[in-house]
Amino acid sequence: MNKERFKVPDLDEQTIRIQIDKIVSVGVKPKQSFPSYLKSMMQQVGLRHIFSDRLEITFITLLVTMMIGLMVLLPYYSEIHDMYGYIFLLSPILFLVLSIFTYVRKTQNHTYDVEMACKYNVYQIIAFRMLVFSVFSIVLNMIAVAILAIQYDEIQFMRAFLLSITALFLFSILLLFALMKRRTTVIVVSTVIGWTLGNLVLQSMNVNLYNDLLMKTPIVVNAVVLLVIVITYVWYLKKLLQFKQREGVFE
Amino acid sequence: MIVVKDVSKQYGDFTALQNVDLEFGNGLYGLLAPNGAGKTTLIKMLATLISPTKGEIFYNGKNINDMDDQYRERLGYLPQQFGYYKNYSPKQYLLYLAALKGIGKKEALNKIDELLEKVALSDVVNKKMKKFSGGMIQRVGIAQALLNDPEILILDEPTAGLDPKERARFRHLLTDLARDRLVIISTHIVSDIESIANEIIMIRNKQLLYKDSVADICATLNGCVFETTIDYGQLEDFRKNNILLSEKQEYGQMTVRFIHKGNSEDEWTSVPPQLEDVFLYEYRDELEGEN
Ligand SMILES: Nc1ncnc2c1ncn2[C@@H]1O[C@H](COP(=O)(O)OP(=O)(O)OP(=O)(O)O)[C@@H](O)[C@H]1O
Ligand SMILES: [Mg+2]
Numbered sequence: 001m002n003k004e005r006f007k008v009p010d011l012d013e014q015t016i017r018i019q020i021d022k023i024v025s026v027g028v029k030p031k032q033s034f035p036s037y038l039k040s041m042m043q044q045v046g047l048r049h050i051f052s053d054r055l056e057i058t059f060i061t062l063l064v065t066m067m068i069g070l071m072v073l074l075p076y077y078s079e080i081h082d083m084y085g086y087i088f089l090l091s092p093i094l095f096l097v098l099s100i101f102t103y104v105r106k107t108q109n110h111t112y113d114v115e116m117a118c119k120y121n122v123y124q125i126i127a128f129r130m131l132v133f134s135v136f137s138i139v140l141n142m143i144a145v146a147i148l149a150i151q152y153d154e155i156q157f158m159r160a161f162l163l164s165i166t167a168l169f170l171f172s173i174l175l176l177f178a179l180m181k182r183r184t185t186v187i188v189v190s191t192v193i194g195w196t197l198g199n200l201v202l203q204s205m206n207v208n209l210y211n212d213l214l215m216k217t218p219i220v221v222n223a224v225v226l227l228v229i230v231i232t233y234v235w236y237l238k239k240l241l242q243f244k245q246r247e248g249v250f251e
Numbered sequence: 252m253i254v255v256k257d258v259s260k261q262y263g264d265f266t267a268l269q270n271v272d273l274e275f276g277n278g279l280y281g282l283l284a285p286n287g288a289g290k291t292t293l294i295k296m297l298a299t300l301i302s303p304t305k306g307e308i309f310y311n312g313k314n315i316n317d318m319d320d321q322y323r324e325r326l327g328y329l330p331q332q333f334g335y336y337k338n339y340s341p342k343q344y345l346l347y348l349a350a351l352k353g354i355g356k357k358e359a360l361n362k363i364d365e366l367l368e369k370v371a372l373s374d375v376v377n378k379k380m381k382k383f384s385g386g387m388i389q390r391v392g393i394a395q396a397l398l399n400d401p402e403i404l405i406l407d408e409p410t411a412g413l414d415p416k417e418r419a420r421f422r423h424l425l426t427d428l429a430r431d432r433l434v435i436i437s438t439h440i441v442s443d444i445e446s447i448a449n450e451i452i453m454i455r456n457k458q459l460l461y462k463d464s465v466a467d468i469c470a471t472l473n474g475c476v477f478e479t480t481i482d483y484g485q486l487e488d489f490r491k492n493n494i495l496l497s498e499k500q501e502y503g504q505m506t507v508r509f510i511h512k513g514n515s516e517d518e519w520t521s522v523p524p525q526l527e528d529v530f531l532y533e534y535r536d537e538l539e540g541e542n
């Protein structure tokens with residue numbers, strides 16, 4: 001048997017200490033689960049401070065009033081069979097506008113540096129707000145779709161609801177993805193324009209496939225699609241919570 | 252303990268810091284360098300606002316970016332430009348930041364009273380900050396950094412805008428704080444730190460120049476700093492042969508303080524080097540470029 005000793009590379013003391021501490025810390029650090037993290041954030045920061053911005057509250061109230069008005073008025077001016085399409089198109093917009101607004105306000109604010117160094121930093125507050133906004137938008141959607149379904153027998157509540165929520169989360173994912181890449185503004189703006197134009201064009205051309213997709217897909221398929229999308233959404237949201245800016249400049 | 256290990260930072264193609272190695276234990280560290288040397292860059296990395304392009308920063312052996320909120324919990328930070336909400340009073344703003352730092356409201360209220368007292372703002376607790384002077388805002392910033400009783404306190408040019416009285420008060424506060432925690436402050440004003448810092452850190456040409464006590468840094472110029480009196484007309488000549496540190500005009504004559512390496516002349520008086528002398532000497536190229 002070869003009794004030759006292993007040659008230990010020359011490591012300075014500091015490197016060794018760092019390595020040891022690193023190994024220990026990786027093993028020891030308890031990782032909080034996503035829901036419990038959100039809960040402790042809610043308890044420690046509180047809704048009052050998470051939505052501390054008076055301008056934002058005014059803005060939200062205005063938008064919500066507009067959306068509800070639109071949802072109620074829209075049926076008078078369009079064909080019933082277009083309704084699914086409109087819901088699909090409009091439902092994410094509210095969420096998007098709220099999220100972008102909060103994102104821009106928070107990251108461009110001159111208090112950014114101070115807030116970034118707090119335990120709950122800017123990105124964690126943004127992620128939390130986005131989550132609240134999406135819940136908020138879901139509730140709002142539900143109400144709007146319910147109003148439509150009551151007024152018009154042709155509209156099935158379940159289908160319209162699933163559709164609008166799917167649209168909402170699909171959009172949220174696109175947005176989260178855009179936020180975490182650089183060149184945020186370009187991506188976000190082109191996503192919004194692309195989404196709106198794409199939907200409008202498909203709708204106005206009355207493409208059969210598009211209508212079939214919206215109207216005739218079995219509800220089960222809708223539900224599965226929604227589930228996948230929601231999971232992806234939560235995954236991205238968790239990433240935003242741990243998001244760290246790589247560079248000093250923001251574009 | 253914070254260890255900065257082989258850290259470089261690039262902004263696009265521009266290198267702001269290169270291969271910096273540093274260690275900080277408890278005590279007060281003064282980061283002293285002229286404008287644009289990279290003080291804020293280093294400080295922002297220590298505050299996890301930006302990440303190093305190369306290298307890592309550890310706190311008690313753990314990478315500070317991986318520690319995430321567990322690091323920020325222990326951190327107090329005052330940015331160079333302290334932003335605030337104009338319509339908030341100091342109390343409202345500090346309550347808001349306390350919430351972001353995860354401090355309970357009751358605890359925060361007590362702490363806020365205590366801190367505003369410390370920075371002499373007790374009588375404007377509920378006044379809107381848009382009515383504050385620059386120095387008052389800065390003191391809110393200092394109070395804010397102390398909210399969570401941080402183990403690590405990092406202040407980027409905290410004395411900017413403070414009057415001499417407030418500067419003195421602030422130095423006392425810092426000496427007090429640095430007894431049981433790690434305090435790093437950046438400045439280009441030598442007198443802010445030379446009497447209180449345990450160690451001075453100087454950066455030049457994107458790299459670490461000194462990390463030493465004031466005495467040891469001054470010792471690098473031992474026997475090279477002189478003072479003498481010359482006629483006004485001789486000044487130009489004098490400037491060519493020596494490195495001028497300062498000049499004072501008195502009764503048509505000039506008293507000059509300068510650095511000369513090599514043989515000295517009889518009428519020169521050798522004086523003990525001060526930190527300011529080292530600063531002016533080491534950064535003479537940078538400082539000249541500015542004038
Ligand atoms: N976001 C950025 N993008 C590009 N270059 C930057 C950025 N921030 C700083 N720099 C450059 O990096 C260098 C160091 O800047 P830094 O702000 O760290 O200096 P400083 O020592 O804090 O100066 P001062 O005393 O004026 O505050 C400067 O040349 C600056 O132009
Ligand atoms: Mg600076």
